[in-house]
Amino acid sequence: MEINNLDKFTNVYGRIDAILIVNKNNIIEYSAMVTEDKEYLRTDDILGKNLFDVYPELDEKSSTHARVMTTGLPVINQKQTLTEPSGRRHTSITSTFPIENGGELIGSIDLSVDLSEKSSTAQRRKxxxxxxxxxxxxxxxxxxxxxxxxxxxxxxxxxxxxxxxxxxxxxxxxxxxxxxxxxxxxxxxxxxxxxxxxxxxxxxxxxxxxxxxxxxxxxxxxxxxxxxxxxxxxxxxxxxxxxxxxxxxxxxxxxxxxxxxxxxxxxxxxxxxxxxxxxxxxxxxxxxxxxxxxxxxxxVPPLRKRREDITLLAEHFITIYNEKMNKQVSGINDFAMKVLQDHSWPGNVREFKNVMESAFNVVEGQQIRMTDLPDYLITGSNILSDYAEDGVTGNLAQMVEDYEKKIILKVLKSSTSLNNASAKLGITRQTLKYKIEKMHIDYQTLLGK
Missing domain, CATH: 3.40.50.300 (P-loop containing nucleotide triphosphate hydrolases)
Structure with missing residues (x-):
């Protein structure tokens, strides 16, 4: 027996933890647990077995399947307590619906929500x-x-x-x-x-x-x-x-x-x-x-040997931390991404995740900038190599500020307005204006030059 479009059941009835399909001879034809993302995890070890052998507590009176096969009508929201083949006892709310083929009643589909506080479904979802x-x-x-x-x-x-x-x-x-x-x-x-x-x-x-x-x-x-x-x-x-x-x-x-x-x-x-x-x-x-x-x-290859995943992982963690921290970050600007691409990632994806979380704690606006990243990443990045090659010394904060000023000057020259420049930099106009004043930049003579 093949049952298609299981999504329509889970969409209509909301949360579903388990699906069981039994034919008219009481034989289990399909069994699956349902994850949070509505992925069906088949539990084939009970396929082909008699429903009443798998769940000996059930009989013709207590079984929702038996009632459906007798009446041809669905049984909605029935509370059941059963012992799984694993020995785990659990309580669920079950709804059982008839399956027909050409007008003939050929079986039932059982949808259940596990009410157990420590259900195996809840554990599996972790x-x-x-x-x-x-x-x-x-x-x-x-x-x-x-x-x-x-x-x-x-x-x-x-x-x-x-x-x-x-x-x-x-x-x-x-x-x-x-x-x-x-x-x-x-x-x-x-x-x-x-x-x-x-x-x-x-x-x-x-x-x-x-x-x-x-x-x-x-x-x-x-x-x-x-x-x-x-x-x-x-x-x-x-x-x-x-x-x-x-x-x-x-x-x-x-x-x-x-x-x-x-x-x-x-x-x-x-x-x-x-x-x-x-x-x-x-x-x-x-x-x-x-x-x-x-x-x-x-x-499993280290992250340094799968650098093409860095952009994808960044998008993944942006989605996660936007939700966790109630932010609306849309991406990472080119300079910050260059730092991420340059890093050797000795701690691999775990380190990358921590870096993204660190950036989310300080980011302003919709883009993660180089200055939002942990200091040790910037120190080791090739993006500051021009300072090292020129023998420039100074603390990290000053080096980053100098480089940031260099970037702002370059962007202003290719922009038509502060709004245009701030959009390119991924920061607000107010933030850009603050930085310009702090760095004593005469932006009016630079715009469009």
């Missing part, structure tokens, strides 16, 4: 999807294409890239677009957990296994049927890496102090901010574990 990967770079677009292909499978994935390159976007997108998306996404930064605690953190503990130990679930258990992300895997001690390797190979583990094995049903994703060879040579990563964890591998 995760990134492929739509959040902003790029026009060829290498990054190949990563997105590869991501779309491998997300639906369960092979271990390793993401390698410098700090701040956006590895978490790729990792979370894999989970978001996978069949595990309605189950937990659990993340652990291996560098943040002391060696003495990381084993119990991963595998859990049995009461009495050591002083103060209680029965506690580990991350493998918490991530059951979902995704477990181990960031900075090279920071995990070598001894524990050997135990992790055994878990990956045998697909089972034992709690600290436990006596029985627990089966593993998680997708493992790991990440490093150094190359695999560097980690292996430094004995920070077992070579055999690397092979097991990197069945699928992503190498």
């Amino acid at each position: 995760l990134f999807s492929m739509n959040d990967i902003v790029t026009c770079n060829e290498s990054m677009n190949l990563i997105k294409e590869k991501l779309a292909k491998i997300a639906k499978n369960d092979s271990p994935v390793m993401v390698i890239g410098e700090s701040g390159t956006g590895k978490e976007l790729i990792v979370e997108s894999i989970h978001t677009h996978s069949h595990r998306c309605q189950y937990p996404f659990i993340s652990l930064n291996c560098a943040a957990v002391p060696d003495a605690l990381i084993e119990s953190t991963l595998f859990g503990t049995v009461k009495g296994s050591f002083t103060g130990a209680e029965n506690r679930k580990g991350l493998f258990e918490l991530a059951d049927k979902g995704t477990l992300f181990l960031d900075e895997i090279n920071s995990m001690n070598i001894e524990l890496q050997a135990k992790l390797l055994k878990v990956v190979e045998e697909q089972r583990y034992m709690k600290v102090g436990g006596e029985s094995y627990i089966d593993v049903d998680v997708r493992l994703i790991s990440a490093m901010n150094i190359s695999a060879q560097e980690a292996i040579d430094a004995k920070k990563l077992r070579q055999d574990l690397f092979y097991r964890l990197s069945v699928v591998q992503f190498l």
Whole structure:
């Protein structure tokens, strides 16, 4: 059964968290969770199953699908509390509508809004999807294409890239677009957990296994049927890496102090901010574990190798911070953009985001100017190289002011009025007039020269 134009349902009924289509034989034909941007994340693990087997709490009387199939009429805004196959119990408001083909009632479509305070839908919306990967770079677009292909499978994935390159976007997108998306996404930064605690953190503990130990679930258990992300895997001690390797190979583990094995049903994703060879040579990563964890591998390029993305990222963050800070910035002037293009971005996209936020805190008018950028960017930019080459000395503020005056003089000579000049500079006429007076510029003799 194919159902098209699902958007018309979500547009008419506003927020929708889940869609379920069941045929006249009570077989589930379509199941999806709906993200904030109305992207349909299919949950194929229950497809082809009987509705009443998946949700044994339902019967012919309580099921909205059964009522629709009996009466041929929709059931609107019915409150239901069900237990998901994952074991999560949730309450939703459900509306179920009949599906007809040539006048024959062939099934129903169920639209629901999750009322649970900590619904898996709400948690998933905090995760990134492929739509959040902003790029026009060829290498990054190949990563997105590869991501779309491998997300639906369960092979271990390793993401390698410098700090701040956006590895978490790729990792979370894999989970978001996978069949595990309605189950937990659990993340652990291996560098943040002391060696003495990381084993119990991963595998859990049995009461009495050591002083103060209680029965506690580990991350493998918490991530059951979902995704477990181990960031900075090279920071995990070598001894524990050997135990992790055994878990990956045998697909089972034992709690600290436990006596029985627990089966593993998680997708493992790991990440490093150094190359695999560097980690292996430094004995920070077992070579055999690397092979097991990197069945699928992503190498994320640093921002300095994808400079064509700088303009696109700038537009992206302008949109974000306009909304957050209630501003109306329309762009970045050429001089500020030259500074951004010149910078080497050792902190990558994370640093770029921080720079944009910094600029938004001080920007006036509709364009970000060079003077709105952090001082360290301007100091390192080639835009001031003419001063350095001429041996000019002075503090940064004076150098920037001198360069700004030089720009204003040049623009005034090619302008017909102050309004024309201010428009070219991306500042208000009042701001330009203030700067002209402060810099003692005789603008009337310069205009149009």
